[in-house]
Amino acid sequence: MLGNFTYCNPTKLYFGDDSLKYLGNELKKYGKNVLLVYGGGSIRKNGIYDGVMRILKDAGKNVAEISGVMPNPTVHKLYEGMETARKHGTDLILAAGGGSVCDYAKALSVSVNCAEDPWEKYYVRFEEPVCETLPVGCVLTMAGTGSEMNAGAVITNPEQKLKIGHVFEDEKIMPRFSILNPKYTLSLPVYQMAAGIYDIFNHICEQYFSGEDDNTSDYLSEGLMRSLLHSSRIAMKDPADYEARSNIMWTAAWALNTLVSKGKSCDWMIHMLGQAVGALTNATHGMTLSAVSLPYYRYILPYGLPKFARFAANVWGISAEGKSERALAEAGLDAMERWMKDMGLAMNITELGAAKDMLPDLVRATVILKDGYKVLDRDEIAEIFLRSF
Ligand code: NZQ
């Protein structure tokens, strides 16, 4: 391990099928005015809304609501939420939903007292907040993003055709607490479950496929990937399997709570490509990643050959016997492709609504990062998108 780092993750997790009972104790730590944030209505159908509301009322809280936080939350929704949060004199933002709702709550946290336009400040200039921020708590209903235990908040600007993530530096932007009840994820449509599983898998890949140093993080990552593959196969056969869904939820948190990135470089180019697709199509996040993954990984494979060969052996259990390093590496991606197809993931961006005339916008919207095995130029990005249609 070659890198120097600081590690701090203050999010308190309550995990399990009884975890909501701890919400009441957490609420005691904050003032009276709670802003409950949720999405398009799934929590009203599956009873989570009623359960949370009962606890808020029992705790004597004065509750305002922001509903209709859409998947891939927009900057306009953020502006709307800032008004509501200010009028309410919010002491705590309580998010009840998936990654979009949790991200939105964090974006709101840094924006409510911000004197400038938050899009310009946080998503164009990438500055850190100087204003007072609001505490956030999460009741998670979908496993995937890791938003429940990190300081990331992704916001979409439809006019500018940009979807940008900001991972805030200050750990106080991470949720103060998150309630992780695997049972809550059982009402997810299978498409969303599969997208979430691929999102988790790719978060680990993004941190794994970079660097050549020997580091503990890569061994942790391989273990997380193997556990996820195992549970994903069970969950696809029987989505109601609590044990599998529970492991998937736990893996999601560890995949992106900053642990496995410590002491090493990370790639994140799949997310940059996928976010460009998301900005143009508004497609489901995990599917935007799956649709560009194989063209990207097959393109960079020659530049990171030893790691791709290690991935084949240690994650997919492929024997190296009789194979060149290159053949082993390619066999790993072939195995990954078979698994992705079994999962019903999007395998190209056409099925997500992308068309060839979007190519210039897709290339423009892709942020180029420099820590992967190959630093791409704009022509290479165009080539990878062309291979993804
Ligand atoms: O809006 P509702 O009605 O709640 O429906 C949602 C939504 O339609 C539904 N859903 C969630 N939980 C459910 C449920 N339906 C039935 N039962 C449940 N228990 O699922 C749909 C998708 O929800 P969403 O929150 O959008 O999904 P996800 O958790 O994948 O979040 C995606 C957002 O997170 C960002 C993505 O870019 C995207 O904007 N990300 C955040 C990251 C972070 N904070 O670190 C990292 C990720 O890479 C990602 O970029």
Ligand code: ZN
């Ligand atoms: Zn992701």
